[in-house]
Amino acid sequence: MTARRKSLLAILLGPGAFWIGLFFLIPLILVVVYSFLERRSGGGVLWHFSLDAYIKLFSPTGETLINDFMMIVLRSLWWAALTSFVCLIIGYPLAFFIALQPPSHRTAYLFFVLIPFWTNFLVRTYAWKFILNNNGLLNNLLQALGMNRIALINTPTAVLIGLVYGSLPFMVLPLYASIEKLDFDLVEAAQDLGANYVRVFSRVILPLTMPGIVAGIVLVFIPVSGQYIVPTILGGGKVAMLGNLLAQQFGPALNWPFGSAIAVVFMALLMVGVIFYLRGDAREEEVGL
Amino acid sequence: MTGHRGGIPGSKLLRWGKRLLWANMFFSFFFLYAPIIILVAFSFNDSRLGARWAGFTLKWYGQMMESEAIRVAVRNSLFVAFVSTAISTVLGTMTAIAMERFRFPFRRTYDGILYLPVIIPDIVMAISLLAFFSLSLGWMNNLFGLQGNSALRPGLTTVIIAHVAFNISFVAIVVRTSLRELDPNFEEAAQDLGANEWITFRRIILPLITPGILGGALLAFTLSLDDFVITFFTTGPGGTTLPIEVFGRIRRSISPEINAISTVMLLASMLLVVVSQFVQRRGSTSV
Amino acid sequence: MAEIYDVELRNVTKKFGDFTAVKDISLGVHKGEFFSLLGPSGCGKTTNLRMIAGFEAPTSGEIFLDGQPVSQLPPFKRNVNTVFQNYALFPHLTVAENVAFGLEMKGLGKDEIRKRVADALEMVRLPDSGAKKPHQLSGGQRQRIALARAIVNRPQVLLLDEPLGALDLKLRKAMQLELKELQRQLGITFVFVTHDQEEALVMSDRIGVMNHGELLQVGTPEEIYDRPANRFVADFIGDTNFLPCRVTECQGEVAWVQVGQGIRVKAACDQAVSGERQATLAIRPEKIHLHPAGSAGGQGEDVFPGRIEEAVFMGTDTRYVVELEPGVQLVVRYQNVNAATERFREGETVAVSWRPISARVLLS
Structure with missing residues (x-):
């Protein structure tokens, strides 16, 4: 590279790299450092090395091996998996349906999937609180029909509804992108070779749209596992997820090293999960070819 | 296409499959839109208790307009969105060009880092920025001997810094897509005809990737306007944005006034979708 | 300069x-x-x-x-x-x-x-x-x-x-x-x-x-x-017959090579060759001429007996595969200037001729 190109590259790359380095990477590293420090009452840290935070997170309480904090971490991951699955079950047929429409209609359907995608998440979650509240729309409706009111708000059900609702567009869009690319001649070729509808789907359509499924699950799983808004508004503090735990440690509980340790363990679990998931998928594709 | 190709010797399975697809489609859109429509409808409900229809009114909108807190929050939100969008669009576009048109050491590593702000859960980014700002502002206050009222505190500036930190990546991804679709021969042709790098950029690259840059800017603007979690942890006194204000109200109670605010926010979002679709459509037909 | x-x-x-x-x-x-x-x-x-x-x-x-x-x-x-x-x-x-x-x-x-x-x-x-x-x-x-x-x-x-x-x-x-x-x-x-x-x-x-x-x-x-x-x-340029051959003698730009069991051919050679060595003989299909069996070739041409193995009519010309001896085959393109009845048939014996300058020795 000539000196001219080098200085040009520095001008182009420098400011963005500086910003991301200083205001994204260093803060993340700081969290890792904080997780090995001592708690200072009233917020912040004392600069003494300590493993207290990790010990607190991993030490068993009473008769259970996993304490309440770790339980919330694991539950968040489990709910993220559940949400991904439900979104896939609803989203795949929806994306498939849209891809089967004539091109002019497709744009319209996609537009209607996109609107919630661009709409304020807080507002959309609030809409469900309005419906599920104890004296909300649904309970009023049940009462009007002569049935008993049911407690929905601040239950895991409410939180899961909110999670699926907020994530569905994130699943549909990558799925649609990969289904739309599917060459439907291949479907006919498979039928021509004697495959029935079930086999055409499992042997041709599903493997070819796997990249979209992978992308969709990643796009749903990761944000959901760290959700804060939904469990706060629809769980009301009674159904806590990881996001609430972190907010609590950096807020009212004021134990920054412990909050940092939770974040570090969470990121580590996510990273291991994603690496395994993507590896497995890559292997599958190799076999498929 | 295939869906319209009649006369395939249809089995029962195929017919049922199609019915299920239609049913799933109706269910999905009902699921996506029913809450939104209910929310909007009850913003016109003449009852403080919310979920029971008691006649049409516009008074909640009136109350919203009169609220000083809402007015300040809207002003703050727009200020943060405009400034952070402007900065992140410039930096993101520059980053995109460097990534797509240059080869350099650790390029792949940086590529990975650039995707991190997009995929990392926002709560993690939020608490890390909280820790960072608390530490760095403390240091700076010590260094310059700032105390009391003159001390540096988190506020709109820290919020803007945080929003730029995640928006650079979003802008870069969108702009990179349009750069990748741009035939590199255009740039070579311009240089071949005597244009230096700057003129090539201004006369050839910039006009051709403008739809991509606008798309990226629009995305950044929306993300900034909608962000609650990161703002919540990086803001301070006097730095209340609209989502922060709304969140506070939602936690306190349910009131039709929140429905009215939400309706206005929904309308703003829809306007942004329409604009973004328009920008994309124009981008794809002009090239 | x-x-x-x-x-x-x-x-x-x-x-x-x-x-x-x-x-x-x-x-x-x-x-x-x-x-x-x-x-x-x-x-x-x-x-x-x-x-x-x-x-x-x-x-x-x-x-x-x-x-x-x-x-x-x-x-x-x-x-x-x-x-x-x-x-x-x-x-x-x-x-x-x-x-x-x-x-x-x-x-x-x-x-x-x-x-x-x-x-x-x-x-x-x-x-x-x-x-x-x-x-x-x-x-x-x-x-x-x-x-x-x-x-x-x-x-x-x-x-x-x-x-x-x-x-x-x-x-x-x-x-x-x-x-x-x-x-x-x-x-x-x-x-x-x-x-x-x-x-x-x-x-x-x-x-x-x-x-x-x-x-x-x-x-x-x-x-x-x-x-x-x-x-x-x-x-890469045009069509060419390649025959493995053995250079036996080389004087200036003229070489004698042996093809197959007993066909001796005079050919052009750009590089001097000392002693015997393996090479490739290249002849363009259109530079080879075919005549009824027994007739002499054109002026300055060397003549070899052969047999038509294959004849494919291609419009302006006909593509023949001619065998000089078992294992030695040449592709010949011959313009269809004569009436159809005068073209050679598969199995017919013919006289094959070319000018020595058209046959080139290529050293690998």
Whole structure:
């Protein structure tokens, strides 16, 4: 590279790299450092090395091996998996349906999937609180029909509804992108070779749209596992997820090293999960070819 | 296409499959839109208790307009969105060009880092920025001997810094897509005809990737306007944005006034979708 | 003093990582010459062109334009222009704006630019297309505009990267002649990259044949065709019979070789050979003549007995496979100047003849 190109590259790359380095990477590293420090009452840290935070997170309480904090971490991951699955079950047929429409209609359907995608998440979650509240729309409706009111708000059900609702567009869009690319001649070729509808789907359509499924699950799983808004508004503090735990440690509980340790363990679990998931998928594709 | 190709010797399975697809489609859109429509409808409900229809009114909108807190929050939100969008669009576009048109050491590593702000859960980014700002502002206050009222505190500036930190990546991804679709021969042709790098950029690259840059800017603007979690942890006194204000109200109670605010926010979002679709459509037909 | 070439490559090598795209090439192109770089795809011919244009820098060696070293000059400081394979017309500018782009960069006045753009469009016979956008033009029209956009700058050298590759056969043939004519009018040096041997033969003053990054032979179309330097060149350009043979004697440019069990052939040989060695005998199908069995060949021709194994009628000519002895077969193309009844039949014995100069010994 000539000196001219080098200085040009520095001008182009420098400011963005500086910003991301200083205001994204260093803060993340700081969290890792904080997780090995001592708690200072009233917020912040004392600069003494300590493993207290990790010990607190991993030490068993009473008769259970996993304490309440770790339980919330694991539950968040489990709910993220559940949400991904439900979104896939609803989203795949929806994306498939849209891809089967004539091109002019497709744009319209996609537009209607996109609107919630661009709409304020807080507002959309609030809409469900309005419906599920104890004296909300649904309970009023049940009462009007002569049935008993049911407690929905601040239950895991409410939180899961909110999670699926907020994530569905994130699943549909990558799925649609990969289904739309599917060459439907291949479907006919498979039928021509004697495959029935079930086999055409499992042997041709599903493997070819796997990249979209992978992308969709990643796009749903990761944000959901760290959700804060939904469990706060629809769980009301009674159904806590990881996001609430972190907010609590950096807020009212004021134990920054412990909050940092939770974040570090969470990121580590996510990273291991994603690496395994993507590896497995890559292997599958190799076999498929 | 295939869906319209009649006369395939249809089995029962195929017919049922199609019915299920239609049913799933109706269910999905009902699921996506029913809450939104209910929310909007009850913003016109003449009852403080919310979920029971008691006649049409516009008074909640009136109350919203009169609220000083809402007015300040809207002003703050727009200020943060405009400034952070402007900065992140410039930096993101520059980053995109460097990534797509240059080869350099650790390029792949940086590529990975650039995707991190997009995929990392926002709560993690939020608490890390909280820790960072608390530490760095403390240091700076010590260094310059700032105390009391003159001390540096988190506020709109820290919020803007945080929003730029995640928006650079979003802008870069969108702009990179349009750069990748741009035939590199255009740039070579311009240089071949005597244009230096700057003129090539201004006369050839910039006009051709403008739809991509606008798309990226629009995305950044929306993300900034909608962000609650990161703002919540990086803001301070006097730095209340609209989502922060709304969140506070939602936690306190349910009131039709929140429905009215939400309706206005929904309308703003829809306007942004329409604009973004328009920008994309124009981008794809002009090239 | 050595001649100052318009374009000269001196020991130029280009590597992309481990891959060597161009291997130690030295080459000089004369002023006003139509020079073609010919070779299969991936042979390095386009890399060569891109190094002359300035889009790639050589890993080692030097490139000279008009005697001046230019390897360190960016493309916008070189007085060469390129016609791209996909034309690379700027989609957001009109045809006139495209053609004017280079002149604007030179800082010419508005009136001057307008006049020269009009002249250039006239020259490529699209005078009324100035206000159109590139996507409104046909492939052939875009090709002409790309040409106009380059020649309007009156470059010292025009580089053309398979400019006719995207056109259909008929348009392509017409453009070949048109391009050649244009080059003659302008007197600009053309460096033309193609994988189409026929195109190179028709248009070029000289051809450089490349394969695997190496420059195998440089010469006029006649030299390349009639006196290929090696088997690759003979094979890539036109059709050739290759017979494994053994050189038994070599005097000056004449060699005697043995083919098969007992066929002794007199052939042309460019390199001196001492002693016996294995080689390949190359004969073009159209330079072999067939006669009724027993008759003598033409003047100065050597005659061998043979048998027709296969005869395929192909319109203007007939393609025969003739066996000289078991295992030694030749493909012969014979123009159908005679009536159908006089053509040879499969199984017929014939006399096969050619001039010794048409048979060439290629050493591997």
